[in-house]
Amino acid sequence: MSMTIAPAPAEAAPADIHGRVAELHGIRAQAVAGPSEKATAAQHAKGKLTARERIELLVDPGSFQEVEQLRRHRASGFGLEAKKPYTDGVITGWGTVEGRTVFVYAHDFRIFGGALGEAHATKIHKIMDMAIAAGAPLVSLNDGAGARIQEGVSALAGYGGIFQRNTKASGVIPQISVMLGPCAGGAAYSPALTDFVFMVRETSQMFITGPDVVKAVTGEEITQNGLGGADVHAETSGVCHFAYDDEETCIAEVRYLLSLLPQNNRENPPQVPTGDPADRRAEALLDLVPLDGNRPYDMTKVIEEIVDDGEYLEVHERWARNIICALARMDGHAVGIVANQPQVLAGVLDIEASEKAARFVQMCDAFNIPIITLLDVPGFLPGVDQEHGGIIRHGAKLLYAYCNATVPRISLILRKAYGGAYIVMDSQSIGADLTYAWPTNEIAVMGAEGAANVIFRRQIADAPDPEAMRARMVQEYKTELMHPYYAAERGLVDDVIDPADTRETLIRSLAMLHTKHAELPSRKHGNQPQ
Numbered sequence: 001m002s003m004t005i006a007p008a009p010a011e012a013a014p015a016d017i018h019g020r021v022a023e024l025h026g027i028r029a030q031a032v033a034g035p036s037e038k039a040t041a042a043q044h045a046k047g048k049l050t051a052r053e054r055i056e057l058l059v060d061p062g063s064f065q066e067v068e069q070l071r072r073h074r075a076s077g078f079g080l081e082a083k084k085p086y087t088d089g090v091i092t093g094w095g096t097v098e099g100r101t102v103f104v105y106a107h108d109f110r111i112f113g114g115a116l117g118e119a120h121a122t123k124i125h126k127i128m129d130m131a132i133a134a135g136a137p138l139v140s141l142n143d144g145a146g147a148r149i150q151e152g153v154s155a156l157a158g159y160g161g162i163f164q165r166n167t168k169a170s171g172v173i174p175q176i177s178v179m180l181g182p183c184a185g186g187a188a189y190s191p192a193l194t195d196f197v198f199m200v201r202e203t204s205q206m207f208i209t210g211p212d213v214v215k216a217v218t219g220e221e222i223t224q225n226g227l228g229g230a231d232v233h234a235e236t237s238g239v240c241h242f243a244y245d246d247e248e249t250c251i252a253e254v255r256y257l258l259s260l261l262p263q264n265n266r267e268n269p270p271q272v273p274t275g276d277p278a279d280r281r282a283e284a285l286l287d288l289v290p291l292d293g294n295r296p297y298d299m300t301k302v303i304e305e306i307v308d309d310g311e312y313l314e315v316h317e318r319w320a321r322n323i324i325c326a327l328a329r330m331d332g333h334a335v336g337i338v339a340n341q342p343q344v345l346a347g348v349l350d351i352e353a354s355e356k357a358a359r360f361v362q363m364c365d366a367f368n369i370p371i372i373t374l375l376d377v378p379g380f381l382p383g384v385d386q387e388h389g390g391i392i393r394h395g396a397k398l399l400y401a402y403c404n405a406t407v408p409r410i411s412l413i414l415r416k417a418y419g420g421a422y423i424v425m426d427s428q429s430i431g432a433d434l435t436y437a438w439p440t441n442e443i444a445v446m447g448a449e450g451a452a453n454v455i456f457r458r459q460i461a462d463a464p465d466p467e468a469m470r471a472r473m474v475q476e477y478k479t480e481l482m483h484p485y486y487a488a489e490r491g492l493v494d495d496v497i498d499p500a501d502t503r504e505t506l507i508r509s510l511a512m513l514h515t516k517h518a519e520l521p522s523r524k525h526g527n528q529p530q
Helices: 017-033 037-045 051-058 118-134 153-169 185-193 211-218 224-228 230-237 247-259 299-306 351-366 384-388 391-404 419-424 448-455 457-462 466-481 499-513
Strands: 065-067 090-097 100-107 138-142 175-179 182-184 196-200 205-207 242-244 312-315 323-330 333-340 371-377 409-418 434-437 442-444
Touching: 051 090, 051 100, 051 138, 051 247, 065 118, 090 118, 090 247, 100 118, 118 138, 118 153, 138 185, 153 185, 175 185, 175 247, 182 185, 185 205, 196 230, 196 247, 205 224, 211 224, 224 230, 230 242, 242 247, 247 312, 299 312, 299 323, 299 333, 299 371, 299 499, 323 351, 323 499, 333 351, 351 371, 351 391, 371 419, 384 391, 391 419, 409 419, 409 499, 434 499, 448 457, 448 466, 457 466
Parallel strands: 100 138, 138 175, 175 196, 182 205, 196 242, 333 371, 371 409, 409 434, 409 442
Antiparallel strands: 065 090, 090 100, 312 323, 323 333
């Protein structure tokens, strides 16, 4: 009987378990160290941390458990068979942030420029599946050169698997994309599918087609940062929710955001102890908001007065600044705040403000975060550009988001609330659980001056002194239809409150609504405005 003898390996394996363990530690050390000190130095020279340094900043010390550290690609051709580094350019695993489980994957730019190949993608698919199954947030630390060209369509298919999982996880677990380097082409769609996008100035960029392609096709010359840098996406496109000057600050803010979110859609956000009394009177509010509806003020000062310790995290702070979307805590519980900003465009609703607020309301509703809406809105922004740009369908996005939300919803009218914007900003008629107003409120179809010009047009025109008649009609309209208690008398406002009692009133209302249960009609999904 003959036997086939397997060829001996180039290096014989250690003969005992101690030798095998020593060999394992050597391989792990090689994987952790990365390709070379030169590659690490090059990464640092760009003002960027390595993937492992980033993970250490994100998760609690000693909590990271890596998955598939020893994975290598199986591709060949174009020199790939001679270069098979451990991890294949992406580090995947889980750890804790303030004691709660978080899954993470981080591109290692030192290996293949962080480019995605088949093995690389498979690792990401696995960690995404684990995050969905475990019901825990997923954070991606992005620093990659796109698809690995040498692997062709296999790399492109890897992106498809990521996009499919992003969509599957949407509204189920929080997904946060942290852009710490380049992100071009189809790779940019994964961050766009997630809940929040963070960027770092100067070192991170996102675009579908780079400056060279733009120049070739359109003739326009532009830098990478000018095309898709952090400031562009934070201020102009709205793609980026948060932009910071350095990676350390950026990742620290990711940790803070995670502390305000639940693990998944079946849990409530964590409650934290607070030394800020729930019944604290906010006397400063009496002087913050001018009685004259035409005078601007800073709505962020109002938010600081009513939330715990004056702390809040503003989302999309620099985009569509006429509306504020922020996460904060009240009596230790996370809340989402949507508020008009009278300092910018008088706080009107326009296309971008509607999109920004609608997305935020949807996120809060998905993750069981109560919504407080602070109104001081003169209406929708008029203009040809707005109408031709689709203000109707974009404004309908915000209306749809509020109407579809089942979390506790409380609205507070500080000053003016006119026309369709009053209805859209979570009025009682579209399902707000409770609606309050300050004694400075003015709720009407339009401002008194405009209303008087329409209703009393003939009387004003026929009067011996048209201006005096107009002034008298304006005052009459205000007295009859715009006094602070008109809406309350008709049950459209639940109570008119002392501004100094705002914090206590909102916290009491949130406590009552904590056990709210509401169900939407059975359906596959709605067909929301686009």
